[in-house]
Amino acid sequence: xxxxxxxxxxxxxxxxxxxxxxxxxxxxxxxxxxxxxxxxxxxxxxxxxxxxxxxxxxxxxxxxxxxxxxxxxxxxxxxxxxxxxxxxxxxxxxxxxxxxxxxxxxxxxxxxxxxxxxxxxxxxxxxxxxxxxxxxxxxxxxxxxxxxxxxxxxxxxxxxxxxxxxxxxxxxxxxxxxxxxxxxxxxxxxxxxxxxxxxxxxxxxxxxxxxxxxxxxxxxxxxxxxxxxxxxxxxxxxxxxxxxxxxxxxxxxxxxxxxxxxxxxxxxxxxxxxxxxxxxxxxxxxxxx
Amino acid sequence: xxxxxxxxxxxxxxxxxxxxxxxxxxxxxxxxxxxxxxxxxxxxxxxxxxxxxxxxxxxxxxxxxxxxxxxxxxxxxxxxxxxxxxxxxxxxxxxxxxxxxxxxxxxxxxxxxxxxxxxxxxxxxxxxxxxxxxxxxxxxxxxxxxxxxxxxxxxxxxxxxxxxxxxxxxxxxxxxxxxxxxxxxxxxxxxxxxxxxxxxxxxxxxxxxxxxxxxxxxxxxxxxxxxxxxxxxxxxxxxxxxxxxxxxxxxxxxxxxxxxxxxxx
Numbered sequence: 001x002x003x004x005x006x007x008x009x010x011x012x013x014x015x016x017x018x019x020x021x022x023x024x025x026x027x028x029x030x031x032x033x034x035x036x037x038x039x040x041x042x043x044x045x046x047x048x049x050x051x052x053x054x055x056x057x058x059x060x061x062x063x064x065x066x067x068x069x070x071x072x073x074x075x076x077x078x079x080x081x082x083x084x085x086x087x088x089x090x091x092x093x094x095x096x097x098x099x100x101x102x103x104x105x106x107x108x109x110x111x112x113x114x115x116x117x118x119x120x121x122x123x124x125x126x127x128x129x130x131x132x133x134x135x136x137x138x139x140x141x142x143x144x145x146x147x148x149x150x151x152x153x154x155x156x157x158x159x160x161x162x163x164x165x166x167x168x169x170x171x172x173x174x175x176x177x178x179x180x181x182x183x184x185x186x187x188x189x190x191x192x193x194x195x196x197x198x199x200x201x202x203x204x205x206x207x208x209x210x211x212x213x214x215x216x217x218x219x220x221x222x223x224x225x226x227x228x229x230x231x232x233x234x235x236x237x238x239x240x241x242x243x244x245x246x247x248x249x250x251x252x253x254x255x256x257x258x259x260x261x262x263x264x265x266x267x268x269x270x271x272x273x274x275x276x277x278x279x280x281x282x283x284x285x286x287x288x289x
Numbered sequence: 290x291x292x293x294x295x296x297x298x299x300x301x302x303x304x305x306x307x308x309x310x311x312x313x314x315x316x317x318x319x320x321x322x323x324x325x326x327x328x329x330x331x332x333x334x335x336x337x338x339x340x341x342x343x344x345x346x347x348x349x350x351x352x353x354x355x356x357x358x359x360x361x362x363x364x365x366x367x368x369x370x371x372x373x374x375x376x377x378x379x380x381x382x383x384x385x386x387x388x389x390x391x392x393x394x395x396x397x398x399x400x401x402x403x404x405x406x407x408x409x410x411x412x413x414x415x416x417x418x419x420x421x422x423x424x425x426x427x428x429x430x431x432x433x434x435x436x437x438x439x440x441x442x443x444x445x446x447x448x449x450x451x452x453x454x455x456x457x458x459x460x461x462x463x464x465x466x467x468x469x470x471x472x473x474x475x476x477x478x479x480x481x482x483x484x485x486x487x488x489x490x491x492x493x494x495x496x497x498x499x500x501x502x503x504x505x506x507x508x509x510x511x512x513x514x515x516x517x518x519x520x521x522x523x524x525x526x527x528x529x530x531x532x533x534x535x536x537x538x539x540x541x542x543x544x545x546x547x548x549x550x551x552x553x554x
């Protein structure tokens with residue numbers, strides 16, 4: 001499902017003394033199958049953009065197109081349910097949304113709200129649980145008896161069980177240990193490829209953005225500062241540093257190396273493997289200082 | 290969703306009323322609530338009205354916000370008016386239609402009592418619109434200090450109040466967040482049959498309760514870790530200062546009281 005935002009503006013508490021512009025002039029295209037990373041500081045408007053992706057917020061100016069649906073201000077926006085079924089959002093700390101007595105009931109809550117039969121929903125619950133790396137034995141447990149990491153996975157399973165076409169992830173790994181972080185990110189990536197999903201990842205982690213995304217959008221003070229492929233974005237690392245943003249470790253290493261050897265590699269490498277073979281080749285050619 | 294809750298909300302604009310000491314504002318409100326009962330004829334109600342609108346003018350709070358405060362109670366006011374209208378007997382019979390009888394006294398009482406309501410709401414919402422909750426708590430704590438002699442836990446009460454006030458925005462944010470998360474999972478909070486909507490509250494309330502308890506525990510631990518040992522000998526970060534304007538305002542209210550006593554019938 002294609003999503004496109006054109007010149008979207010959103011004001012919180014419009015027409016009160018508390019009015020505040022959260023985002024303005026935001027235009028982003030997300031064709032089906034794109035893995036897009038949305039990067040920016042806290043308060044840069046990432047989360048506001050994210051909430052437009054399934055019409056939780058309606059723009060105060062501009063248009064959001066989600067598949068066939070066009071969402072604008074000053075109009076009755078109908079059939080938002082359809083949109084919401086197609087776009088699954090994993091919010092920050094999704095474990096806070098758990099409420100049912102058992103894990104199974106919580107996972108089937110979403111699908112059943114969208115009219116999936118109980119039998120089908122239960123089958124999906126089992127599948128989703130497997131995807132997030134949990135065993136079926138916890139289906140009958142109370143979600144509140146689980147560990148933090150398990151709760152997070154159950155909450156994610158609850159979104160996956162809705163079988164969305166678009167997956168929106170708001171820092172899905174915040175607060176997890178490095179291993180859990182890796183597992184979950186890999187899981188989302190596999191799913192993205194297997195189901196040809198569109199994935200939108202809001203993150204602080206440049207490493208994740210460089211590793212998984214096809215497109216990166218950098219936001220600052222409610223505006224889109226930069227967009228492009230990871231290679232484009234990270235090819236001018238100093239610019240990012242000036243904006244107070246991090247660059248991936250690999251890129252930082254390449255920068256230092258180039259300075260030290262006063263050479264310039266042909267492009268920015270985003271994985272250790274690629275960079276090391278590039279460096280090996282360079283050294284093989286006999287460039288020394 | 291939470292944006293519409295304007296009742297009891299501080300409007301940050303510079304005005305004489307905003308700059309007043311919360312103690313004087315509280316004293317004035319308490320007195321006002323008492324003296325409004327002195328009014329019992331048109332002159333005295335006119336005085337009260339004059340005073341109320343003068344205060345509203347001084348506060349510079351846009352009318353929109355006052356209306357926001359009035360809206361939820363307007364039905365109550367109307368109901369009181371009708372109750373008085375139909376059930377007070379006395380004076381000439383004005384209107385008679387079967388079982389419905391309306392007397393002069395009924396109209397008078399109905400109008401007076403709903404006006405009293407109206408002014409009370411205006412003045413009290415003026416307090417919350419021009420005073421931050423934390424100022425109100427500070428003011429209350431200082432004003433209630435004498436009650437300590439009677440072993441009334443003034444400090445604890447003020448602490449409880451400021452903690453709950455402090456967490457209202459947090460709780461609202463959290464409500465908003467969980468609401469959105471559940472809407473994304475297909476819950477309809479704003480439409481559908483009433484029975485479904487009541488059921489929709491469960492996925493909202495349970496997570497809220499869970500996180501509130503967790504937060505309360507964390508707060509208690511954090512306070513203990515930072516050496517909190519109750520109010521004994523504790524100094525204040527925010528100092529209240531009583532200024533000329535406060536004296537003037539209390540004076541104005543005293544004058545109003547005297548006028549009311551003179552003109553009441």
